[in-house]
Amino acid sequence: MIVEYVRYHVTGDPAAFEAAYAEAARSLAAAPQCVDYELTRCAEEPQRYILRIGWTSAEDHLRGFRGGEHFGAFFAAIKPYVDQIEEMRHYERTSVHGAGASVPTLYDWAGGAEAFERLTEAFYAEVVKDDLIGPLFAHMDQGHPHYVALWLAEVFGGPSRYSAERGGYHHMVRQHLGKAIAEPQRRRWVNLLMDAADKVGLPDDPEFRAAFAGYIEWGTRLALGNSQPDAHPPLDAPMPHWGWGVAPPYNPGPGKPA
Numbered sequence: 001m002i003v004e005y006v007r008y009h010v011t012g013d014p015a016a017f018e019a020a021y022a023e024a025a026r027s028l029a030a031a032p033q034c035v036d037y038e039l040t041r042c043a044e045e046p047q048r049y050i051l052r053i054g055w056t057s058a059e060d061h062l063r064g065f066r067g068g069e070h071f072g073a074f075f076a077a078i079k080p081y082v083d084q085i086e087e088m089r090h091y092e093r094t095s096v097h098g099a100g101a102s103v104p105t106l107y108d109w110a111g112g113a114e115a116f117e118r119l120t121e122a123f124y125a126e127v128v129k130d131d132l133i134g135p136l137f138a139h140m141d142q143g144h145p146h147y148v149a150l151w152l153a154e155v156f157g158g159p160s161r162y163s164a165e166r167g168g169y170h171h172m173v174r175q176h177l178g179k180a181i182a183e184p185q186r187r188r189w190v191n192l193l194m195d196a197a198d199k200v201g202l203p204d205d206p207e208f209r210a211a212f213a214g215y216i217e218w219g220t221r222l223a224l225g226n227s228q229p230d231a232h233p234p235l236d237a238p239m240p241h242w243g244w245g246v247a248p249p250y251n252p253g254p255g256k257p258a
């Protein structure tokens with residue numbers, strides 16, 4: 001992705017400018033080359049605006065969008081303001097980006113490292129007794145519950161201990177290779193984990209459980225796919241990091257009751 005920044009110093013009525021962009025935004029929303037867009041107004045000097053548009057690539061913007069079906073309506077809406085542009089350039093993202101702490105991580109919300117240790121202890125105590133998946137874990141490493149706790153903690157925003165101490169994704173993905181996990185076994189794994197989450201008292205609010213279940217569903221389906229005899233998964237993919245998705249905890253704002 002590439003980010004286009006357009007800085008405007010609007011000389012006329014800001015409301016008319018924003019209305020023009022509200023119209024132009026329809027073309028952005030319809031363009032397959034557009035990832036996202038945002039128009040921001042300067043708080044100190046309200047005549048100044050910055051438009052940020054994420055494009056799938058500069059080429060897609062310059063050739064695909066500008067040569068495509070949506071450009072005509074876009075340009076017609078913003079044409080009166082072209083001479084008020086102070087800068088219009090593409091910027092490449094760097095490795096420096098991230099989220100602040102205004103929303104807690106799933107790791108913190110769950111109760112930190114200790115919560116994931118409790119979860120996996122309770123979970124594997126049942127797994128090894130289970131008729132359907134117990135045999136898969138007959139020779140599991142003594143430290144397995146702890147390693148999976150480190151993995152889950154890292155995925156949900158905790159410290160990168162699985163990566164630092166256990167080899168990260170590279171090591172984990174290899175553990176499932178050739179295991180030929182069947183769908184009923186995957187489902188049993190999920191069911192036992194959800195039971196363990198209840199048993200050890202992981203938060204049961206809808207937002208946390210939806211995010212937690214989302215990752216578990218994704219991860220178990222990947223584990224099943226990767227475990228098939230003919231699977232060739234990438235062995236060096238990045239560590240996944242899971243967030244709240246579309247439903248973070250509801251925050252009515254500072255000082256207001258939840």
Ligand code: HEM
Pocket residue numbers: 133136137139140141144147148151152166171172175176179181185186189215216217218219220223224
């Ligand atoms: C979200 C889903 C899953 C996660 C996060 C996960 C996590 C892990 C991790 C981190 C390891 C390696 C532990 C180490 O460092 O030694 C591992 C190994 C293993 N996993 Fe999974 N797993 C998932 C799904 C499954 C499923 C669905 C099954 C089977 C039903 C399964 C069966 C196994 C087995 C048999 C091992 C090797 C255990 C041993 O012999 O030590 N996993 N898993």
